[in-house]
Amino acid sequence: MAKPxxxxxTAKRRHxxxxxxxxxxxxxxxxxxxxxxxxxLSAANLSNMLADFTEIAxxxxxxxxxxxxxxxxxxxxxxxxxxxxxxxxLWHMGLPMPLVIAIVLVAGTLAGLLNGLVIVRFGLPSLAVxxxxxxxxxxxxxxxxxxxxxxxxxxxxTAFGIDTIANTFLPMPFVLVIVGAIIFTVLLxxxxxxxxxxxxxxNPTAAQFSGIDVAKTKLRLFMMSGAMAALAGVVYTLRFTSxxxxxxxxxxxxxIAAVLFGGVSIFGGRGSMIGVLxxxxxxxxxxxxxxxxxxxxxxxxIVTGALLLSSVLIPNLVARWRAAREKRLMAQAL
Amino acid sequence: MHAGETKRDSIAASIAKSRELxxxxxxxxxxxxxxxxxxxxxNLQNLRDVLLNVSIIGLLTAxxxxxxxxxxxxxxxxxxxxxxxxxxxxxxxxxxxxxVVVAMFAGVGFGLxxxxxxxxxxxxxxxxxxxxxxxxxxxxxxxxxxWVHGGQINATxxxxxFATIATGSLLGVPNLVLIALVVxxxxxxxxxxYRGGREHYAIGSNPEAARLAGIRVDRRVMIGFLLSGxxxxxxxxxxxxxxxxxxxxTAKGIELQVVAAAVVGSVAITGGVGTVAGAxxxxxxxxxxxIALVVxxxxxxxxxxIQGALIVAAITLDTLLARSVxxxxxxxRDHG
Numbered sequence: 001m002a003k004p005x006x007x008x009x010t011a012k013r014r015h016x017x018x019x020x021x022x023x024x025x026x027x028x029x030x031x032x033x034x035x036x037x038x039x040x041l042s043a044a045n046l047s048n049m050l051a052d053f054t055e056i057a058x059x060x061x062x063x064x065x066x067x068x069x070x071x072x073x074x075x076x077x078x079x080x081x082x083x084x085x086x087x088x089x090l091w092h093m094g095l096p097m098p099l100v101i102a103i104v105l106v107a108g109t110l111a112g113l114l115n116g117l118v119i120v121r122f123g124l125p126s127l128a129v130x131x132x133x134x135x136x137x138x139x140x141x142x143x144x145x146x147x148x149x150x151x152x153x154x155x156x157x158t159a160f161g162i163d164t165i166a167n168t169f170l171p172m173p174f175v176l177v178i179v180g181a182i183i184f185t186v187l188l189x190x191x192x193x194x195x196x197x198x199x200x201x202x203n204p205t206a207a208q209f210s211g212i213d214v215a216k217t218k219l220r221l222f223m224m225s226g227a228m229a230a231l232a233g234v235v236y237t238l239r240f241t242s243x244x245x246x247x248x249x250x251x252x253x254x255x256i257a258a259v260l261f262g263g264v265s266i267f268g269g270r271g272s273m274i275g276v277l278x279x280x281x282x283x284x285x286x287x288x289x290x291x292x293x294x295x296x297x298x299x300x301x302i303v304t305g306a307l308l309l310s311s312v313l314i315p316n317l318v319a320r321w322r323a324a325r326e327k328r329l330m331a332q333a334l
Numbered sequence: 335m336h337a338g339e340t341k342r343d344s345i346a347a348s349i350a351k352s353r354e355l356x357x358x359x360x361x362x363x364x365x366x367x368x369x370x371x372x373x374x375x376x377n378l379q380n381l382r383d384v385l386l387n388v389s390i391i392g393l394l395t396a397x398x399x400x401x402x403x404x405x406x407x408x409x410x411x412x413x414x415x416x417x418x419x420x421x422x423x424x425x426x427x428x429x430x431x432x433x434v435v436v437a438m439f440a441g442v443g444f445g446l447x448x449x450x451x452x453x454x455x456x457x458x459x460x461x462x463x464x465x466x467x468x469x470x471x472x473x474x475x476x477x478x479x480x481w482v483h484g485g486q487i488n489a490t491x492x493x494x495x496f497a498t499i500a501t502g503s504l505l506g507v508p509n510l511v512l513i514a515l516v517v518x519x520x521x522x523x524x525x526x527x528y529r530g531g532r533e534h535y536a537i538g539s540n541p542e543a544a545r546l547a548g549i550r551v552d553r554r555v556m557i558g559f560l561l562s563g564x565x566x567x568x569x570x571x572x573x574x575x576x577x578x579x580x581x582x583x584t585a586k587g588i589e590l591q592v593v594a595a596a597v598v599g600s601v602a603i604t605g606g607v608g609t610v611a612g613a614x615x616x617x618x619x620x621x622x623x624x625i626a627l628v629v630x631x632x633x634x635x636x637x638x639x640i641q642g643a644l645i646v647a648a649i650t651l652d653t654l655l656a657r658s659v660x661x662x663x664x665x666x667r668d669h670g
Contacts, residue, residue, distance in 0.1 A: 074590075118646060118650060122650050122653055122654065123653070124649055124650065124653055125603045125604055127407075127603055128593075128597050128603045128649050129646060129649060131590055131593055131594055131597070131645065132594065132597075132642055132643075132645035132646035132648075132649060133642060133646060134590060134642070135590075135594065135638055135639075135641050135642030135645060136638075136639055136642025136643050136645075136646060137642070138638055138639075138642070139635075139636070139637070139638030139639025139640065139641065139642050139643075140639050142634075142635035142636075142638060142639070143633075143635050143636055143639050146633075146635050147635075245635075250587065253468060253471070253472075256468065257468065257469075257472070260465055266462045266464055266465055267462065296479075296480065297479075298476045298477075298479035298480040299476065299480060300476075301472050301473075301475060301476030301479065302472065302473050302476035302477060302480070303476075304472050304476075305468075305469040305470065305471070305472030305473035305476060306469070306473060308465065308468065308469045308472070309455070309461065309465070309466065309469035309470075309473070312459075312461045312462070312465050312466075313455065313459045313461050316459055316460045316461065317459065320460075
């Protein structure tokens with residue numbers, strides 16, 4: 001009995017180490033940003049910074065759950081685009097805005113349901129299926145709207161995309177991120193559903209035998225992912241006052257990069273929402289600081305890649321070095 | 335023992351073959367149906383276009399197949415191809431009289447270098463290949479943008495000899511297609527007949543068993559990423575020859591198309607199953623669908639949706655087929 005306990009605590013310790021590391025990176029990038037540009041900590045800039053990662057954050061929340069359960073959803077950015085296009089079309093059909101948004105959210109959930117059904121019913125790998133639906137949903141976005149853009153949304157709604165809360169620097173869409181973050185953190189870390197995701201990610205067969213309905217759980221996961229991607233599509237459309245079929249193209253990789261940098265294992269079973277939230281903030285801060293410092297967007301791409309890589313590579317190399325040292329010490333002791 | 339094993343092998347081989355035959359039949363039906371509606375579909379220009387388009391994607395798909403066989407993935411191929419195309423283009427700007435062969439080797443060299451980084455990350459660094467190659471996708475593309483800085487290479491900077499890769503032909507077959515064909519056949523033979531090639535399958539079927547059987551898994555994985563990188567580098571050179579104009583965004587995003595073609599071509603994303611012939615047929619099917627939709631005057635906006643639906647259908651059918659065959663084999667073994 002002692003062994004699994006100690007194994008659990010090592011896993012937990014590793015997590016804490018990773019999160020502590022993320023906090024240090026965050027502080028360094030905040031200080032660095034302040035040094036690079038005095039504008040960095042101004043209210044206007046903070047507001048921009050937070051607004052800019054709204055969509056990525058909204059999608060990263062359910063993606064964390066999906067990856068913890070050892071699945072992946074590559075179709076999210078296409079669901080975002082299709083939702084944006086659908087929103088434009090429905091608005092032009094003369095439907096009232098609240099109804100438009102409701103239909104878009106339902107459609108996103110159905111897109112997720114389709115992913116989930118194909119994956120669960122036929123036992124197919126989600127990577128393959130969602131590459132297919134990535135093309136399918138993006139295609140539907142173009143079918144709906146072609147290469148048109150619809151921009152005449154009511155001002156009261158587009159204001160939501162730009163305004164800040166009362167007199168603070170917090171952008172309105174950020175409320176959604178905060179609420180979403182709370183819901184998904186509780187869901188993952190404090191409910192039986194969340195625990196079952198870790199179990200499924202670690203060993204689906206064992207999870208099935210321990211009484212978890214793996215199929216139903218996965219189905220729910222993909223539905224959540226679709227719904228949140230649709231929500232991100234609504235926010236994106238309002239923020240830029242533009243419904244277009246190509247909105248959010250390529251976001252899926254940014255989202256996955258953020259989740260993995262947060263310490264979630266691509267093989268499932270490991271990771272925490274706190275890590276992902278920290279990772280989202282770090283990426284947002286870094287991008288913003290580098291933009292203010294006039295660093296080109298190319299460099300930002302390189303930084304994103306390097307962060308993602310180092311997040312997995314460095315711990316692995318440290319573990320390797322430790323193992324080698326222990327071996328050496330053992331050999332000496334003998 | 336021996337007889338049973340060879341029998342099972344031959345059954346497995348015939349399934350693999352029948353999957354390719356199925357794809358081939360799908361291809362014929364596609365061509366036939368399109369030609370029935372639009373007889374002028376079957377002209378030489380369309381055939382040429384399909385072959386030229388599919389050659390480059392087909393090469394990348396074959397490289398991806400080797401990596402996917404070992405349960406890995408290489409998302410960086412589009413970035414490698416893009417940077418290789420631009421790098422070789424710049425070499426032509428600097429040395430206008432560079433021989434074409436040198437250009438090809440240069441492209442392959444760039445690809446090998448990045449492939450080596452991918453391989454080292456996956457084998458030595460123990461980074462999951464999805465993460466490693468997603469990172470190099472970003473880093474290489476970012477470096478490409480930083481280097482190119484809004485510039486582009488034009489066809490006017492390229493020597494005529496180089497352009498003949500795409501424009502010239504031998505017995506009516508474009509040179510570019512011939513080059514791709516030679517590489518595809520070589521890869522196919524490597525995977526089918528050589529010990530090293532078979533090891534890719536063994537690793538994908540059961541990595542632990544492969545290791546216990548004495549296969550040097552890390553070395554083989556490294557070779558897989560080197561091959562995939564080298565092919566991506568070559569694909570970049572061919573891209574440059576075909577389109578003449580390249581900039582920093584060349585080939586951006588085609589990695590998912592390549593994975594899709596492999597999956598349609600019955601290469602299992604879970605490793606151990608797939609052939610170069612299947613992968614090439616997968617690329618060909620997707621390429622023909624694209625041209626057919628243009629010929630049938632389907633709105634271009636429908637094309638991606640149809641392609642996506644077909645990919646999902648192909649994966650589903652392929653898996654269901656494979657499973658029913660496996661079940662039948664199990665029954666046969668238990669009762670027969």
